[in-house]
Amino acid sequence: MRIIPMCFSSILQVPRCRFHTLANFWPESFHSLPNKCGSNSTFRLHSAKLDGLEGGYSRRWIRRPVSTKTEGTNKITQNKNKLTSASHGVLEETVSTSTLNITKTENIEYRNIPYFDIRREILENNDLAKLVTVIVFDLETTGFSRTEDRIVEIALRDLHGGENSTFQTLVNPGRSVPNTIVHGISKCMVENPNVPRMKEVAPILLQYVKSRHKPGGYALLVAHNGRAFDVPFLITELNRCGVELPSNWLFLDSLPLARKWIKTKGVKSRTSLQGLREHLGIKLEGPAHRAMSDVRVLIIIFQKMTFDLKATVASLVADSFTASEKKNEMKESDVKKKKKN
DNA sequence: GGCCCTCTTTAGGGCCTT
Numbered sequence: 001m002r003i004i005p006m007c008f009s010s011i012l013q014v015p016r017c018r019f020h021t022l023a024n025f026w027p028e029s030f031h032s033l034p035n036k037c038g039s040n041s042t043f044r045l046h047s048a049k050l051d052g053l054e055g056g057y058s059r060r061w062i063r064r065p066v067s068t069k070t071e072g073t074n075k076i077t078q079n080k081n082k083l084t085s086a087s088h089g090v091l092e093e094t095v096s097t098s099t100l101n102i103t104k105t106e107n108i109e110y111r112n113i114p115y116f117d118i119r120r121e122i123l124e125n126n127d128l129a130k131l132v133t134v135i136v137f138d139l140e141t142t143g144f145s146r147t148e149d150r151i152v153e154i155a156l157r158d159l160h161g162g163e164n165s166t167f168q169t170l171v172n173p174g175r176s177v178p179n180t181i182v183h184g185i186s187k188c189m190v191e192n193p194n195v196p197r198m199k200e201v202a203p204i205l206l207q208y209v210k211s212r213h214k215p216g217g218y219a220l221l222v223a224h225n226g227r228a229f230d231v232p233f234l235i236t237e238l239n240r241c242g243v244e245l246p247s248n249w250l251f252l253d254s255l256p257l258a259r260k261w262i263k264t265k266g267v268k269s270r271t272s273l274q275g276l277r278e279h280l281g282i283k284l285e286g287p288a289h290r291a292m293s294d295v296r297v298l299i300i301i302f303q304k305m306t307f308d309l310k311a312t313v314a315s316l317v318a319d320s321f322t323a324s325e326k327k328n329e330m331k332e333s334d335v336k337k338k339k340k341n
Numbered sequence: 342g343g344c345c346c347t348c349t350t351t352a353g354g355g356c357c358t359t
Contacts, residue, residue: 138358139358139359140359141358141359142359143359144342144358144359145342145359146342149359152359179359182359183359223358224357224358225343225344225356225357225358226358227343227344228342228343228344228357228358229342229343229357229358229359230358232342233358233359255344255356255357255358256344256345259344259345270356270357271345271356271357272356272357272358273357273358289359329343333342333343
């Protein structure tokens, strides 16, 4: 029986609060962003500000704990130090981490929810927007090709923060890592026996997202250039593992949002994550091009843009796409490619 | 590969993701 380490970090000790009105939510953290940027405390200020609200909101639902199978408390405790180091220096977290142990044979059942137009449902019913949980994510891979390359690191963070709000893990791609120079993730790091393969990560990833959204709710997963890169990569990797993405997952690409923000606000910035980060003076809290480091940056940028654009959850949902739609796009693209060849 | 922009649309260069 193999124990797989994951890192579920709790960085933003933020209570879940009403989130469907983004425009009303962001000012709490971003109206003075330019003055705060440049300090390494932007995120913590955000956290601290919201911490002050603790208790101010009553929880409307109970977050389901991530389902795990363990080998007993002692073993978990024994593994804790090992697992903390197994985060491979991803970030210099100062928060407590919990461990997730899962056996290879664990059988987590995912209902295959029939597809329907979730966006229309949410847009037509404002109450459903309250059921949307926004999660920012980023992938590090061995290259740009979803067919030839593999994921080496995954990081997600629920925008609300709170306990177990983050998920991050290295992934053993089972092949060489030719672009270590880009993200600093080496073959040696991912070949560590504690680093899981994608087929082992997949059910835990699904379970993590499920644990973050409300019962009967939806997850809106945000990534920069996600439509062209992260989402097709994720779909392809999960499909290799025989896993279909749940139909209550929606995806949002923050790149078009950045273009819109730059255009409408007359911002002089490139649309890349680095360009936006530099423009806003956001200090890195870890190496660039590591998944969680980029997630942190994107969260700040995303909040700034949605605040400036007065975006609501409903408007973000309107711009989102489903895995099913992306899969169709990918199929069409593959057909075109074959015709070309 | 997909999207956007323009010195465009019967095209092509540049940007974005690792």
